[in-house]
Amino acid sequence: MKDTLLIKNIGELVTCSGFTSKKGSEMKELHTSHNVSILIEKGIIKEIINSPQPKVISEKDIEVIDAMGGSVLPGFVDSHTHFIFSGYREEEFYLRFQGTSYMDIMKAGGGIANSVNKTRAASKEELVQLGQKRLDDMLSMGITTLEGKSGYGLDLDTEMCQLEAMKTLNEAHAVDIVSTFLGAHALPKEYSGRKKEYIDFIIHKVLPVVKDRNLAEFCDVFCEKNVFEIEESRYLLEEAKKLGFKLKLHADEIVAIGGTELACDLGAVSADHLLQASDKGIKALANSSTIATLLPCTAFSLKEDYARGREMIDSGCAVALATDFNPGSCFTHSIPLLIALACYNMNLSLEEVITALTINGAAALNREKHIGSIDVNKEADLIILKYPSYKFLLYNLGMNVVSKVIKRGILVKTN
Incomplete structure (x- = not known):
């Protein structure tokens, strides 16, 4: 198992960035980025890269997951x-x-x-x-x-x-x-x-x-x-x-x-x-x-x-x-x-x-400083959707649109 993971070709990155709970009107303030990648080292988010296909020294030294244009969110x-x-x-x-x-x-x-x-x-x-x-x-x-x-x-x-x-x-x-x-x-x-x-x-x-x-x-x-x-x-x-x-x-x-x-x-x-x-x-x-x-x-x-x-x-x-x-x-x-x-x-x-x-x-579990958002230095608990927008979570009514689940930088589930 490789210590470094690169998730590339992310069509949309969605998160309520931060290390504290969100109150009131803050709850509707999602941060979205498009055509980006995430670099993860030893289960921790190391960098959010402003490129869907960043250059790396060698893909032999890292694991690569292609999000294929899907939306990426924090794990639920x-x-x-x-x-x-x-x-x-x-x-x-x-x-x-x-x-x-x-x-x-x-x-x-x-x-x-x-x-x-x-x-x-x-x-x-x-x-x-x-x-x-x-x-x-x-x-x-x-x-x-x-x-x-x-x-x-x-x-x-x-x-x-x-x-x-x-x-x-x-x-x-x-x-x-x-x-x-x-x-x-x-x-x-x-x-x-x-x-x-x-x-x-x-x-x-x-x-x-x-x-x-x-x-x-x-x-x-x-x-x-x-x-x-x-x-x-x-x-x-x-x-x-x-x-x-x-x-x-x-x-x-x-x-x-x-x-x-x-x-x-x-x-x-x-x-x-x-x-x-x-x-x-x-x-x-x-x-x-x-x-x-x-x-x-x-x-x-x-x-x-x-x-x-x-x-x-x-x-x-x-x-x-x-x-x-x-x-x-x-x-x-x-x-x-x-x-x-x-x-x-x-x-x-x-x-x-x-x-x-x-x-x-x-x-609600006293874990907001470690999980719950896609931020550098947080644990890499992520989901990749089958579709390019988080709006499909509601639009594809009652259906599970999760394609892949990543826990601490490890791919643990593919639907």
């Missing part, structure tokens, strides 16, 4: 997924489709509890095999970095098993995995009526093990009415922060209880879902460094109103987009579907969507 960053799980919930999907609410399904023993039972029964090897196939599919969509959450164990052993499966995959797979501990995803049946005891169990028995084994960078909580409410979420996250975890929140998805404001108050890296975020919450996001991570495929799957992404951007927030791939409320990791929903149903421009899926997705 999927900053919210639950991709390690066992079992499926197709029957619940049809119940929801026929009008049964998500919360009613949970009360009847379905929902997260269903996935917990199936994941507890799976071995680490089975979870790794399932995760491998899902990562392969996600890579073909142009996803080069993603976040993976635990939360389908709700006990020590299975939570560790999920996180260890992600660690194994991160070491072996081209896609980078940023792990999040989500033990507070639901209250397990064995702790029914004892929520405070379960939170204390997480704080005193589970989080120290996660930290000691270096299995997760973030701690998350499903902050929701009748799940883990504001003060319960605050207590858990403050203790996690003391242990050195960065914070995330599932916030204001079903009922507006102030989860968005809590995320900003705690300095969380991101607040996710936000379908019911209040005006006060949006203002707090705009005045903070917390990324608003929106999940339009979930709203679509649940037949719910979308988060107010247009208002958030117009108010000065930094918005990221992610798939929320999981076995229940959003069984899809389709980037083409996400792009279409964000543009058509959330009224975001394609330029804002690209920013949300690249530099802002990276910022």
